[in-house]
Amino acid sequence: MTVWITDLWENVRVALDGLLVNKMRSMLTMLGVIIGVGAVIALLAVGEGAQAQITGQISSVGTNLLFVIPGAVQSGPGVQGALGSATTLTYDDALAVADPRNVPDAACVAPEYSRNTQVIFGDANVNGPVLGTTAAYQSAFELEVAQGRFIEDKDVDKRATVAVLGINVAQDLFGGFDPLGQEIKVALAGEGGGRISLTVVGVLEEKGGSMLGSADDTVFVPISTAQTKIFDGRNALGQLIVTRINVMAVGEDRSAAVQEQVEAVLAERHDIEEGEDPDFSVTDQADLLSMASEITGILTVFLGAIAGVSLLVGGIGIMNIMLVSVTERTREIGIRKAVGARKGDILTQFLIEAVVLSILGGALGILLGIGLAQLVDLTGVIGSIVTLESVVLSVGFSLAIGLFFGIYPANQAAGLKPIEALRYE
């Protein structure tokens, strides 16, 4: 037993000597592993990060929210307007949805009428969404007020010319100044042009980005003001319309019931028969989440494919350097056998060389991958999450390639008679 261990130790020293003697070859072999492992870890981390970011944004809105938007979601033959551009959802529809007799499981209902326009204060101006809504919006989206107050029901009743600013809008327009009480001007929609003055009554806390548009970039106004004073929020029949109705269910488990209740009341109001395509659609967070994870799933597969290619290229790099050095190494094996090395000694030496290179290269590759992932994180555009699976996968793969191409040629050469190995060209 002790003899076996000292034999092994002998071969370990021989292998380490061999690696140090051929620094260039060792480096090149390791480079293949480093690049392969690093690329896989970094790319999969970015894919994972993007997925987490998107699902995080969606669920940050609150998982018991449902959105009613005008127009049908189902695609069919014929021309169809862009989602949300239809004018089929009226303010009265929103009131009907808000009626607890119709939708008993709704905790709150916030209709909105939202368009993009220019907002001006002094020399500064921003272009962004101006969103008319009611007081219920604040609790539906869990918005915190930093200064002043949010839109209140009396503002809606009076069509008050007041505005509540998202944090980014406030900063862009006012910089360090206190926006409260200031008059901002909003460019009017329509042919006449012109502007309307709004008094800032509140500024919101930072909410963070979201796929559904950020509250930070939005100017909130009473919905009645948006519909009648800023934009022309009426349909051909002269009814006030909304661009979306946000419905919060009393609990997450009730969102399916809310969806049914909303669909029932709107189908009745819109005279939609059983089996007919509705002219509105109700989506909930689960729908959005599954849609988003489908998209990011494709992204991860795509990045994974690129990563797989880099792993393959890295593997081919390892293979090349191992096979190219086989001539030189066959002579080396011949020399070693001539002075008394046994086949097992040769194999152990090459095995240890391959293991050391693969593990060292794998470790450096992990560092490189994590470094790259963190670099991506720093850009702030997209997050990255290094997963254990990607580390295990990439290191395992390069270990396998390194071992195979390190040992297979050596095994062939070690099987030769010493004189054949010495003469090998």
Add this chain to the structure above:
Amino acid sequence: MIEIEDITKVYQMGEVKAHALRGVSLRVDPGEWVAIMGPSGSGKSTLMHLVGCLDTPTSGVYRLDGVGVGAMEEDQLAAVRNRQIGFIFQSFNLLSRTSALKQVMLPMQYSRNGERIPPNEREGRARAALEMVGLGDRLDHHPSELSGGQQQRVVIARALVNNPVILIADEPTGNLDSESGSEVLDILRQLHQDQGITVLMVTHDEEIGAMAERVVRLRDGLIVEGAGQ
């Protein structure tokens, strides 16, 4: 003592069989200096490789100190090469990018099974072997930094470091100028005289052959002179 009886060696070269040795018998006593001579292609190198256990015969019997070598496993042959035989090649066969000291330590790293040379003795022995061949000041030099004669002396030190009983030299001066060639031969002669080591040397230089106690001549795979008793 080397005893070879009716050994043949056939190389299969594609369709053609090349008969390198056609039935050779040879006996070399301990402490002898034997030169093996003959024209190119006469089989003298093949004979050397068989004696040195670098290759195995197609048929025939080879006994080294009474032990049948033909029946040995590859690993046992490796032990024989390690302990009993030292090689000197025409083309040196040194490891590239490896210091002289490490080259000479190599055979000791493969010493096994009760004949292990303790690791802490190895460097000293390698140093002594290199000093004996006059390279005490070249321990850290790589082959590319040594002249041909110096490289061949590193090879001799490597061949001797495990105290073999037989030294096999395949045209040891073939790649050397006459001055370094005679230096190498002087070292071999001294070893032979002082330590009584058996020397088998392939050469086609008659002058070098004349230094030997016996000349064995081969032609076309057969011994034509000097086979011994």
